[in-house]
Amino acid sequence: MNFSKEFTSAILIIGNEILSGRTVDKNTSFIAKWLGELGISVEEARVVPDKEDVIISSLNELRKKYQYVFTTGGIGPTHDDITSESVAKAFGRKYDYNKEAYTILEKYYAKSDFNEGRKKMARMPEGAVLIYNENGSAPAFFVDNVFVLPGIPSYVESMIPQLKKILVIGKKIISISCDAKVRESSIALDLENIQKRYSDIDIGSYPYSNKDGFGTVLVMRGIDEDKIIKCKKEIEVMIKKFNQ
Amino acid sequence: MNFSKEFTSAILIIGNEILSGRTVDKNTSFIAKWLGELGISVEEARVVPDKEDVIISSLNELRKKYQYVFTTGGIGPTHDDITSESVAKAFGRKYDYNKEAYTILEKYYAKSDFNEGRKKMARMPEGAVLIYNENGSAPAFFVDNVFVLPGIPSYVESMIPQLKKILVIGKKIISISCDAKVRESSIALDLENIQKRYSDIDIGSYPYSNKDGFGTVLVMRGIDEDKIIKCKKEIEVMIKKFNQ
Numbered sequence: 213m214n215f216s217k218e219f220t221s222a223i224l225i226i227g228n229e230i231l232s233g234r235t236v237d238k239n240t241s242f243i244a245k246w247l248g249e250l251g252i253s254v255e256e257a258r259v260v261p262d263k264e265d266v267i268i269s270s271l272n273e274l275r276k277k278y279q280y281v282f283t284t285g286g287i288g289p290t291h292d293d294i295t296s297e298s299v300a301k302a303f304g305r306k307y308d309y310n311k312e313a314y315t316i317l318e319k320y321y322a323k324s325d326f327n328e329g330r331k332k333m334a335r336m337p338e339g340a341v342l343i344y345n346e347n348g349s350a351p352a353f354f355v356d357n358v359f360v361l362p363g364i365p366s367y368v369e370s371m372i373p374q375l376k377k378i379l380v381i382g383k384k385i386i387s388i389s390c391d392a393k394v395r396e397s398s399i400a401l402d403l404e405n406i407q408k409r410y411s412d413i414d415i416g417s418y419p420y421s422n423k424d425g426f427g428t429v430l431v432m433r434g435i436d437e438d439k440i441i442k443c444k445k446e447i448e449v450m451i452k453k454f455n456q
Numbered sequence: 457m458n459f460s461k462e463f464t465s466a467i468l469i470i471g472n473e474i475l476s477g478r479t480v481d482k483n484t485s486f487i488a489k490w491l492g493e494l495g496i497s498v499e500e501a502r503v504v505p506d507k508e509d510v511i512i513s514s515l516n517e518l519r520k521k522y523q524y525v526f527t528t529g530g531i532g533p534t535h536d537d538i539t540s541e542s543v544a545k546a547f548g549r550k551y552d553y554n555k556e557a558y559t560i561l562e563k564y565y566a567k568s569d570f571n572e573g574r575k576k577m578a579r580m581p582e583g584a585v586l587i588y589n590e591n592g593s594a595p596a597f598f599v600d601n602v603f604v605l606p607g608i609p610s611y612v613e614s615m616i617p618q619l620k621k622i623l624v625i626g627k628k629i630i631s632i633s634c635d636a637k638v639r640e641s642s643i644a645l646d647l648e649n650i651q652k653r654y655s656d657i658d659i660g661s662y663p664y665s666n667k668d669g670f671g672t673v674l675v676m677r678g679i680d681e682d683k684i685i686k687c688k689k690e691i692e693v694m695i696k697k698f699n700q
Contacts, residue, residue, distance in 0.1 A: 228658055228677070229660055229662060229675070230484065230485070230501070231484075231488055231497075231498045231500070231501060232488060232489070232492060232498070232629075232631060232660075232675075232677060233484070233485045233486065233489030233490075233492060233498075234485075234489075234631070234660075234675065235485070235662075236480065237480075237481065237484065237485075238480060240477070240480075240481065240503065241474070241477045241479070241480045241481075243477070244474075244475055244476060244477030245476070245477030245478075246477075247477075248476060248477060254475045254476070255475070255505065256475070256502065256503065256504055256505075256510070257474070257475060257502070257503035258500065258501070258502050258503075259484065259500065259501040260500055261499065261500075262660075266499075266500070288641070288661070288663065289640060289641035289644040290640050290641075290643075290644045290648070290661040291644070291647060291651050292651075292658075292659070292660055292661055325642075327642070327644070327645065328644065328645050329641045329642075329643075329644025329645055330641045330644075333641075364663070385476075387476060387478070396532060396533060396534050396573075397533035397534075397571070397573045397577075398571070398573075399534075399573075400533040400534045400535070400571070400573025400574075400576070401571065401572050401573055403534055403535060404534070404535035414472055414536075415535070415536065416472050416473055416476075416478075416506075416536055417532070417534040417536055417537075418473060418479075419532065419608070431473070431476075431478060433472070433476060
């Protein structure tokens with residue numbers, strides 16, 4: 213990407229179900245869109261299995277490389293939920309009951325229902341700060357620059373208002389698009405010339421086809437709104453030339 | 457994952473549009489499902505931007521680590537399509553016109569329409585072997601163990617029959633699931649005990665909620681069908697206990 217980034221981040225999706233193809237990952241798109249509005253650019257996303265050594269090594273690589281890392285998945289009650297323990301190991305911290313999380317879960321479940329699996333959801337790396345689940349059940353947490361979120365998209369969504377208060381944010385990343393009703397291979401050269409003149413804007417070209425034929429959506433991204441609008445006008449003039 | 461893998465792979469999704477959140481990546485799920493049937497396990501997936509140094513370093517890491525790497529995206533005609541050139545650089549090979557690809561594109565486009573952008577789609581790493589596009593337009597290719605596929609899911613799909621003939625395949629990865637109509641936190645401990653007894657099967661636990669309440673889908677994956685069926689029976693007995 214071309215424009216200068218104030219804040220960078222990576223998303224680490226943890227879960228065999230994505231790598232087996234069973235589940236389409238929707239968290240990356242959702243989190244990335246929301247981060248863009250906060251001026252935090254997503255530079256990389258990874259999907260790794262529920263495997264401790266892989267989670268630890270990926271996390272240690274990403275948390276040093278980017279200002280923020282957002283993980284999703286693997287913080288539930290079952291044997292395949294190993295994210296919290298892996299995060300603790302990645303940071304070299306103790307993995308034990310977080311008192312506040314334990315109290316929340318104790319209140320949420322009836323006494324006879326507060327079994328080992330449910331208690332496990334209160335175990336976190338030492339020093340973890342909670343991110344509450346609006347429905348009162350298991351909270352997520354963050355440690356340093358790593359935000360450990362649930363895998364269920366609606367749970368992630370419910371935590372956004374809190375995350376907004378925690379994250380140090382930058383200038384909103386603006387994204388404007390226009391529909392060129394021509395094949396992208398027709399406009400490739402002209403588009404490249406425009407991109408060269410707007411070095412701090414990312415111009416993306418995305419071909420599509422539908423019943424009316426072929427077309428291309430052009431997307432301009434950056435933080436300088438005036439420049440993006442100027443760039444868009446140039447693109448529109450260029451498109452007109454091909455639609456005559 | 458627990459069961460022993462004959463063939464491992466990684467998927468490298470190349471494209472700013474996934475990292476900006478504009479597009480939900482559907483290729484990972486599609487390719488992973490199809491590879492599972494061929495006995496090729498997907499161990500990791502990464503999404504990287506249209507940025508040469510990042511593509512090269514990711515590719516060089518993944519192609520040494522896994523038996524196969526599948527990239528998608530960035531092989532079109534526009535300035536932001538830099539995958540082929542990056543792959544050439546990763547392998548230290550020349551990036552030039554592939555004669556066969558050039559001939560295909562020359563036939564596909566009318567002479568006056570065969571512009572620089574369209575010609576660019578014939579440029580590949582030296583020694584690339586073509587994977588044809590069924591509609592007669594731009595082909596994909598592979599170099600060594602790296603398969604460079606388009607970003608448009610329907611194009612990828614049309615290349616599957618050819619890929620099946622090229623890839624050396626393993627024992628089909630079998631996936632069976634059952635629906636436990638109880639919360640996953642209720643069955644966590646029992647499920648963990650079953651997982652311990654079936655060390656070469658991956659048991660995944662995926663909670664859901666709908667109008668009828670909460671439930672959990674349990675997924676068993678492995679290559680030994682008899683064992684998976686045996687494991688499933690144990691799980692069903694366990695579920696019954698909670699549904700009484």
